[in-house]
Amino acid sequence: MPTTGPVILASNHLSFADSVAIPIVSPRQVAFLAKSEYFTGTGVEGWINRTFFTAIGSIPVNRDHARAAQESLDLALAHLKTGGVFGIYPEGTRSRDGRLYRFRTGVAWLALQAQCPVVPVALHGTSALMPVGARLPRIRKFTVEFGAPIDVAERYAGVPAGRARRDVANEIYEAVLAMSGQEPAGEFNQRQPEAT
16 A cells, blocks of 8 residues: 555445445545534444444435535545545445446546545455444454556546546455455445445
8 A cells, every 4th residue: 555645445345344444444534525424423432433434434424315426535635635545335225135247437536636546445244343233343354455556547548438437436346356356246336225
């Protein structure tokens, strides 16, 4: 990983624990987006969530309005412009079946706007560490693998924006796929409705 300057970590997403696993082993502090509800809860659970997500450098975002996706990217870009490291899950949400879903182009938009390298990241075993629906982590072995940085700064000058974003997202996807060994899903992942 580059030791200075803005960097994007683009990872597969298997578990809630992923946003803890990556910062634990990263040589630099990594910021992730976290839903704003984690920062506004009440009682003991609200305090624990707020304290935890603030301590690991999470950036709160409201995911439930029309401009949520662009506002999330704008917050990430602002963090990168300060020279920080930003972690993103280009699948959009956790894989519930272990396959790697197609990457959305937000990660490419960020890389092209910030003119910074993207480090592909492959997580192994975090789905056993904290399976979907578990309230507490289990003691399990997991691996975080960092790939070679992908620099897109100059390579896409003059390429139409939409095409550049899709090409960059596909390049990052192929790097993560090769590292993770996951089965490709061949489609985009959809966020599951939240329990009410």
